[in-house]
Structure formats: structure tokens, C-alpha cells
Amino acid sequence: MPRGNDGLRTGLVLAALVHVALVIALAFSVSWHASEPEGVEAELWAAVPQIAAQRAVETEPPRPAPPKPVPTPKPEAKPEPAPTRAVPDPQIAIEKEKTKREKEKKEKEQDEKKRTQEEKLKADKAEAEKRKKEEARKDEQLAAQREANIKRILGEAGATGSAPGGKAAQTAGPSASYAGRVVARVRPNFTYVDKIDGNPLIEVEVRSSPNGTIVARKIVKSSGIARLDEAVLSAIDKTEMLPPDTDGRVPTPMVITFKPGDF
Numbered sequence: 001m002p003r004g005n006d007g008l009r010t011g012l013v014l015a016a017l018v019h020v021a022l023v024i025a026l027a028f029s030v031s032w033h034a035s036e037p038e039g040v041e042a043e044l045w046a047a048v049p050q051i052a053a054q055r056a057v058e059t060e061p062p063r064p065a066p067p068k069p070v071p072t073p074k075p076e077a078k079p080e081p082a083p084t085r086a087v088p089d090p091q092i093a094i095e096k097e098k099t100k101r102e103k104e105k106k107e108k109e110q111d112e113k114k115r116t117q118e119e120k121l122k123a124d125k126a127e128a129e130k131r132k133k134e135e136a137r138k139d140e141q142l143a144a145q146r147e148a149n150i151k152r153i154l155g156e157a158g159a160t161g162s163a164p165g166g167k168a169a170q171t172a173g174p175s176a177s178y179a180g181r182v183v184a185r186v187r188p189n190f191t192y193v194d195k196i197d198g199n200p201l202i203e204v205e206v207r208s209s210p211n212g213t214i215v216a217r218k219i220v221k222s223s224g225i226a227r228l229d230e231a232v233l234s235a236i237d238k239t240e241m242l243p244p245d246t247d248g249r250v251p252t253p254m255v256i257t258f259k260p261g262d263f
Contacts, residue, residue, distance in 0.1 A: 182243065191234075
């Protein structure tokens with residue numbers, strides 16, 4: 001038994017030595033690899049292809065979390081700019097003033113023209129009324145004169161009897177030239193200024209006293225122009241007396257034809 005123990009002991013010692021030798025060998029081997037061997041410098045003229053180092057496998061970085069939405073700020077309300085006051089163009093102001101003056105001048109001229117026309121119409125109306133009153137006054141005077149002549153003639157006839165020649169002489173017609181003599185007697189008293197178209201006829205019945213004093217007259221056939229008819233009657237009234245005929249008497253009544261061309 002003691003011999004067996006020696007063999008076991010010897011085995012254990014050998015095993016321990018082997019392990020120690022292995023440890024030393026390992027340590028020496030590591031130290032030899034760790035030490036940098038002295039290098040030998042040498043120049044190489046030939047290009048040596050360099051082998052690119054194997055690119056390390058890049059791992060994809062983790063994706064960042066999406067940013068939280070930032071609220072968009074509301075735009076600040078810009079204050080409205082104050083309205084700029086337009087500077088008036090002096091030329092425009094001049095043109096406006098010129099137009100205004102021309103308009104005022106035109107209105108003033110129109111007012112003056114209208115006033116002149118109104119004054120002329122008023123004056124013409126006043127003149128026509130004055131002329132009408134004057135003619136009426138003359139007509140009244142002539143009528144009064146005719147009335148006085150009739151009374152005087154009737155008084156003379158009553159005092160002296162019938163006129164010479166008797167009734168036959170009074171009713172006898174006028175001579176062929178008597179109408180022309182009557183027109184010639186009336187012509188100087190005729191006044192008419194208006195324009196007359198054509199030569200219209202006016203027939204007037206005239207009554208007179210035996211001595212030729214006109215006592216009545218009236219239009220038998222009008223010319224169609226009232227003012228012309230009045231002018232003829234006025235001329236007869238101004239004549240007052242008719243001329244005697246060739247036999248010395250004045251035919252009455254008689255119709256006398258007047259034409260503007262005769263005057």
C-alpha cells in the first residue's frame with residue numbers, strides 16, 4: 001500500500017510540472033507576440049497593390065422619432081396704412097376753374113338775352129296796346145264827327161227840302177272813273193307796314209251825305225287779313241269826305257274795291 005501511494009504522488013507531481021510548463025510556454029508565446037520586432041527599412045520601387053481594408057459592416061442607426069408638430073403661429077394682423085392724401089394737380093384745378101367761368105359767362109349771356117327778349121316783348125305789347133287805344137280813340141272821334149255831320153245834314157235837309165236832282169239823281173250809279181278818284185283820295189291816309197303775300201281784294205261799302213261827308217263804312221268782302229282790313233277802314237275814316245262825281249253829286253251808298261297794290 002505504501003508503494004501505491006508513492007506512484008500516485010509521483011503522477012500528481014508530473015501532472016503539476018506539465019501544467020506549469022504549459023503555463024510558462026503560453027506566457028512566453030504571448031510575450032513574444034506582444035513585443036514589436038525590430039523592423040528593417042527598405043525602399044520598394046514596385047507598386048504594391050493595396051488591399052482595401054474590409055469595410056466594417058455599418059449598422060443602420062436607429063431612426064429618430066418623428067418630431068412633434070409645431071403649431072403654426074398665427075400671422076400678426078398688420079395695421080392698415082393710413083390713406084395717403086392725394087395732392088391735387090394744379091392743372092386740373094385751373095381747367096375746372098376755367099370751365100366754371102365759361103359756364104357762368106354762358107349762363108349770364110343767356111339770362112341777358114332772355115331778359116332783353118322779355119323786355120322787347122313787353123315793349124312791343126305796350127306799343128300795340130297804345131296803338132290800339134289810339135286807334136280806338138280816333139275811331140270814337142270819327143264816329144262822333146260822323147254823328148254830328150249826320151245831324152247837321154239832316155237838319156239842313158229838313159230846312160231846305162230835298163236835294164237837287166230828286167230821287168232819280170240819288171239812285172243813279174257813279175261814273176266809270178269815280179271809283180279810281182275815291183281810291184286816289186284815300187291813298188295818302190293808308191298806312192300798313194306788314195309784309196303782304198299777293199294782292200288780296202277788300203270791298204268796302206261807304207255811305208256819305210250829299211256833300212260827300214263819310215257817315216258810315218263797313219267791310220263787304222274781307223281780304224282775310226284782319227290788320228289789313230282795319231288799315232283800309234282807318235284810311236277811309238281819315239279821308240272824311242269823298243270827292244263829287246262828274247255830275248257834281250256824291251253817289252251813296254257805294255261799294256269801293258281796294259287792293260294793296262293800289263296804295
